Amino acid sequence: MKKPLTYISLFSSAGVGCYGFKLNGFECIATNELLTKRLKIQAFNNKCKYESGYIDGDITKQEVKQKLLNELKFWQEKHKIKTPDVLIATPPCQGMSVANHKKNDEISRNSLVVESIKLTNKILPKYFVFENVRAFLNTTCTDIDGVVKPIKQAIKYNLGGNYNILYKIINFKEYGSNSSRTRTLVIGVRKDIPNITPYDIFPKKQKSKTLRQLIGDLPSLTEMGEISNDIFHSYREFDQRMLPWIENLEEGQSAFDNSEPERIPHRIINGEVVYNKSKNGDKYARWYWDKEGPCVHTRNDILASQNTVHPSDNRVFSIRELMRMLSIPESFEWSHIKTDKLNEFTELEKKAFLKKEELNIRHCLGEAVPTGVFKNIASNIKKANKNESLSLSQIKSLEEEFKLNETDNIVSFINTNFKNYSLDNIFLIAEHSNSERLKTSAYFTRKDIAYSVIKDLPELKKKKKIRILEPSVGVGNFIPLLFEKYENKDEVILDVCDIDNNSLQILKTILSKIKVPKNFKINFKHTDFLLWNCKTKYDIVVGNPPYGKVTKNKELLGLYKFKAQNSDTNNIFSFFIEKSLRLGNHVSLIVPKSLLNAPEFNKTRDVLKSCDLKKICDYGEKAFKGVKIETVSFLCSSSVSTSDKVIIESYIKNSYKKESKGYIFSDKFPYWLIYRDASFDNVVSKMKLDIFNSFRDRQITKSITQNKGKVRVLKSRNIGNNEVKEIDGYDCYVDEIEELAVSKFYNESDVVMVPNLTYYPRASFLPKNTITDGSVALLTLKNGSRLPTEQDLEFYSTEEFENYYRVARNYGTRSLNIDNNSVFFFGLLKEI
Structure with missing residues (x-):
């Protein structure tokens, strides 16, 4: 069904x-x-x-x-x-x-x-x-x-x-x-x-009809109380003394514009003429034939309400006329008696019906949302529900059929098949095919994710002309949303950059198929954004920069680092952040979540903190389907911070709230804690933190381990709560350890073992005659603290510590390495 x-x-x-x-x-x-x-x-x-x-x-x-x-x-x-x-x-x-x-x-x-x-x-x-x-x-x-x-x-x-x-x-x-x-x-x-x-x-724009087009076919009603063949097109009676006030009015005039005093709305009080007040300037006002209908208010039954007078008849608009203004179809019924039956009533029966029901109907009309507006929305929802995204297998099938590993074929496919697919699927096909050609990770920015970035960009209400830069545009997923966001600006200059000219050719092809708004001027820049000598200042820089490390080209890495404040990393997105902040007044980018906590981005976080960071959105792994990477977006003004508040939006916690920057960016901790709360603080108060150094040996791989040997190699699953587990088929050994970095911990006392990538922390002491591989972090004391006890390690396995640790790791699922930053959060209890 x-x-x-x-x-x-x-x-x-x-x-x-x-x-x-x-x-x-x-x-x-x-x-x-x-x-x-x-x-x-x-x-x-x-x-x-x-x-x-x-x-x-x-x-x-x-x-x-x-x-x-x-x-x-x-x-x-x-x-x-x-x-x-x-x-x-x-x-x-x-x-x-x-x-x-x-x-x-x-x-x-x-x-x-x-x-x-x-x-x-x-x-x-x-x-x-x-x-x-x-x-x-x-x-x-x-x-x-x-x-x-x-x-x-x-x-x-x-x-x-x-x-x-x-x-x-x-x-x-x-x-x-x-x-x-x-x-x-x-x-x-x-x-x-x-x-x-x-x-x-959102409802799509439609041109409204003028009253002449809309109600010009309805018969004129000139006699007070007259009812046409349609019971809802009738002349509503009013006090005859008001007739002189409106009878000579031209379209657009109010009775208060009459030059003769007796034709200006008034009352006689104790023999004195007291003129009525016109608060909104539109009472007793005759509307225009060649404009759309006026705003329909609840008191559309009286001359004294706003713009209620018919363009040529001396009366208020009839119910039928109001219905047409509000795009209510004639199939809409106002009574348990159908309209065609009401129209068969005698004159007296019709008047009796209207006397009983007319005011309620008119008040309902004044409160109503026009049917056409909600019909427009409902139609859009139906259409959106039918638009299904292509699966990866469907896209790969198209790539094989149309040889979309070549740019010319992608362009040809778009030109030939544009009407056969939704714009979202065109972007999806183009992005994936282009990424396959470039051999880059297919981080396709879904439209709903792009919207989460666009929605909080500033309106820039005081500026009629704005400049926007997208520094790594790809096939242009953000662009249609920018069209919508800034549709009311007089002029938007949009500069789009990409290091790959073929991507720009694909983008140009897509844009040729959609209606680029007249207020947008798009400039295409085939350049490496990080090397681009740009002197222009932009109102907004927005997009999804590439993620990846420069490892082989040392000369290029040196050029990228030349003006960077953070030279501790070789990850491209960090350089994109810094350059974007130099060029843009407002910057919003989607970047890896490791920005929040990794030691290599300590300086990048300092750069962002020195600006006015307005929002962080945590997508977890939800931003890129099929790609196991955690991401966040941020919105930052390059000006000095004027507010202590920052918005934290979370796809993980389904939350959107304001937090104090001083609280979540606190210098008491080695990195940002966007989920910090009172429960976390309570655990912090129980422990002395920052007492361990962390070590992991990544030299030990399957190629050097064996089923039997002199020295047992412990891995993450071997670690229990103050115990070491033996697991059939899992345990491994080595014979020689002298060349391994981990050997320095061999038979050392008070070395704590913690699984590296886990949400469920547990710990035990490193036993004699064992070493560990890279799946285990070894914690050793620093700062002259007291020695850890089994009671300390027991605490790491509690639900209380687990919840605390989730907050400490920003609810991460991928970036859970215990490094020199995150080891900070393993402390020793103040009271035992």
């Missing part, structure tokens, strides 16, 4: 926006609305498959929340879904709307947003969509932790660990509505969904 696309809707009013999901075949698991009369309208449109899906009441109350969770559980059992595809939340906005002049302290009400956050975190849908007013993100709310903070921060720090999130203020008239309405859209994509970003889900 094919699983349906599903969604949950919170604060859903009449379900006008969600109707766009229904039109795309989505099934509604549960919908919540406080007011029953509005929830009924959703039922009229058969929104939910089951009656139990319609949940009225206050979502802050546990019993209401439980109904929703029970419905989800029912769907999980009956329809075998794991999580909903989408959670939609459009919480009330009274405390935020600029149109609301009667604001009081709405902070607790705005905390309905926090209920949306809580449920999103609990349910973990694949995608979430929050919609609200323009001021939404900067408005304060009472967060889960009880602290009052801007809503954007509440969303970011509660959901940013599980989701890549996009925040945008847009006018709906450009995205599927025919009515001007500036709103905030927040879209999240769960991080375990590969190659999909919020940009893929």
Whole structure:
């Protein structure tokens, strides 16, 4: 049975926006609305498959929340879904709307947003969509932790660990509505969904229709109370004394523009004329025929609301006209009686129906998300779900079939097959084929990983023209995201470098097939970035530099090190970091996780610390599929640090939080501890640290060991908790040890053995007549400390020390060598 696309809707009013999901075949698991009369309208449109899906009441109350969770559980059992595809939340906005002049302290009400956050975190849908007013993100709310903070921060720090999130203020008239309405859209994509970003889900731009195109075919209504053949296209009655105020207005004029005093909106109080106030300057205002519709407010039923007067008739817009402005199809029903049946009513029956239902319908319209906008989003989700990434075997098959080991063939393949594959798969094919040709590691930067880098780049709001550099562009995976990020800049100069000209040719071919925005100018630089004599200063330097050591070409290594502050390494990415910081005001790169802790990058960390390090994102092994390498990205401003806070985002812990730089970059420890916490500090307080030196002998390999011999060679699996294990078929020996570096520890006392690459530390003393291979680190005392005891070693096997050690190793899985930095964390207990 094919699983349906599903969604949950919170604060859903009449379900006008969600109707766009229904039109795309989505099934509604549960919908919540406080007011029953509005929830009924959703039922009229058969929104939910089951009656139990319609949940009225206050979502802050546990019993209401439980109904929703029970419905989800029912769907999980009956329809075998794991999580909903989408959670939609459009919480009330009274405390935020600029149109609301009667604001009081709405902070607790705005905390309905926090209920949306809580449920999103609990349910973990694949995608979430929050919609609200323009001021939404900067408005304060009472967060889960009880602290009052801007809503954007509440969303970011509660959901940013599980989701890549996009925040945008847009006018709906450009995205599927025919009515001007500036709103905030927040879209999240769960991080375990590969190659999909919020940009893929965000509604695509559409040209709105003018009112003439939109409602020009509807009959003019000139008589007060007149109802056309369509019950929802009627002339809503109003106080006749207001007619002179609007009857002579031209398009775009307000009654307050009338030159005759008696035609200016007023009241008579105690015989005195008291003129009404026009706070927003758009009351009693006639709209234009040749513009898109005005913003539809909840009080669209009165002349005194904003821009409610028809372009030529002396009345407010009809329900049908408003529906068209909000891109609501005629198939949407407002009653349990179908529209075609309502149209068969007598005049009196129609008036009775409208008297009872019209205000509720109009209020629902004023609160609604235009159907077309959510329909646009739903369509994008359907499309994104269908786009599957090619497997490695499929790519290799294509490489063999089309001989993609040659650049000309890659270019030809792209030109011929571009429409047959998604852009993501084109990048994937091109990157892998090109890497195979270059014999380099295929570190293809997935789109969702690239988004995690792009999303926190500065907006640079004060600059209309910006310069961006990608120093090792490859086939250009980051470029489409940069198009999206900086679409509103007047001009973006994008310089892309690569040492391989064939990569640039492939990139040019791909770019010729996609629409490069008019505001982007791309310059291609065929050069070795590290040797490039560049005098230009860039606003942003971004990308994924090559990882690898220069070992054979000493002359080239010398040139790379020439201006580098860190000459202790020969790893290329370190040189890329330093040069990028010299050229860029803001730098964000994906690099190996060893940057955080390896001794060879001590000076590189010092360079980064001297700048304004804004963010570190830890991907663990999740960034590059099929490649066993741990990576992080960082965002750094080349200016001197002005803030003690740094964002730590973790794909390992599903977290996104701010930490004190002084705390996680503390000089008390040999390297950065991005997961440092109170539990870690508690263990630190129990031990005296920095008391051991570390040694590993890498000379001992299988080629020199044997099954029997004079001296036993211990390996990592032989080490237990204060014991040495004998393992059949695993133990090995050597006869001669004089030429081995490890021989200096032979029969020495108080030498501690610790497995090198493990998350589960344990220790024992080196026995007599044994040595160790490189899988074991030998710890010897320094600094005149007391001798270690079995009780000290016992502590290394406890769960408490294990958790401490994970933090000490930054939850690494690959870079776990016990070196001169990490040995620091093996200490001796202060109290025995």
